[in-house]
Amino acid sequence: MDRFKGKTVLVTGAASGIGLATTRRFIAEGANVTMLDIDDSSLAKAAEEFPQERVLVHVGDTADSATARVVVKATVDRFGGLDTLVNNAGIASEGDITQTSEEDFARVMAVNVAGYFHMAKASVPELVKAGGSIVMTSSVSGLGGDWEMFAYNTSKGAVSNMVRAMALDAGKTGVRVNAVNPSFTKTGLTRDMLEDAELVKKFEERMPLGAPEDPEGVAAAIAFLASDDARLITGVNLPVDAGLMASNGQPPQ
Template structure:
């Protein structure tokens, strides 16, 4: 497929996991991709082997407004336009409210919420020009709670409603805003979980299609939401979760 030929996509958190899978997917479908991440060394390794004439590397912290402004400017300066923003960069800390420090809470909110705000605000004027779209990485944790992930749950709940609010406001300008809500997905953030056989087995009991999820599967859903195939879809939080939400998190009997 070449659904994104001549289109420019900006992906945050692009050095690994869902972000890297998204960058590869959009490149495979003909797009030019700006890959933004805070981890320059990992990002440079990730870019090796990709279509260099259609990739632009940007390094920065999405919690910083200047990073967002610079990344959008670089996309337009290099490729002439911006059609799609993949708001994906994120982080998590463990702990309930009593064991979450003020600094940890502030940092999670700065990256997972303010970072998405900065990126979307910087990108929106260009997306209005191209009648483009935004796809955000939220989480099933933004649709329901988890134990011991207070800050992360709070941030993803904010993202899920940010999508709805932004979609309503942006529709008049022809810009669509959606989110995917993955569950347990293989990434740097879940390395410890993936390496725990008992935990993986417990997730498998609760996911009708099994666990963990592969980043490429999540990226496929994000590419659909960003494409013209989803032209009638906006304001949606799409669970991409191996059926976890359908099962209400209940284990197989």
């Protein structure tokens, strides 16, 4: 498919996991992609697999508002505009409220919430020109709570409602705003979880289509929401969760 031929996409957290899978998907469908990540060595290695005339590599921290302004300008200078922002960079922190330090809470909110704000704010003027869209990576943890994931749940809950609020305001400009809400996905953030066989089994029991999810499946949903096929869809938090949230929480028989 060439749904994004001639289009430009900016992906944050692009060096690994869902971000890298998303970059691959957009490149395969014809887009030019700006890859933004804080990990310079992983980003450089990841970018090697793509045609260099089709990618722009930028190292930066989305929690820094200056990064957002600089990378958007660099994208426009290189490719002539911006059609889609994929707000994907994120971090996690374990612990209940009593175990969560002020520093950990502040950092999670800075990356997962303020980072999305900075990137969206810098991108919107260009997206308005293009009639473009924003797709954010939220989580099923932004639609319901988890045990001992206080800071992460708080941040993803904010993202899920950020999407709704932005969609209402941006609709009149023609810009669409949506989110994907994955569950247990095979990424760097879940490395420890993947090594816990008992935990993986518990997820498999709760997810009708099996666990863990593959990043490519999440990337496919992101590409759909960014495409003209989703032109009537905005303000949506789309569970991409292998059926996890179809359950009411009762254990399987």
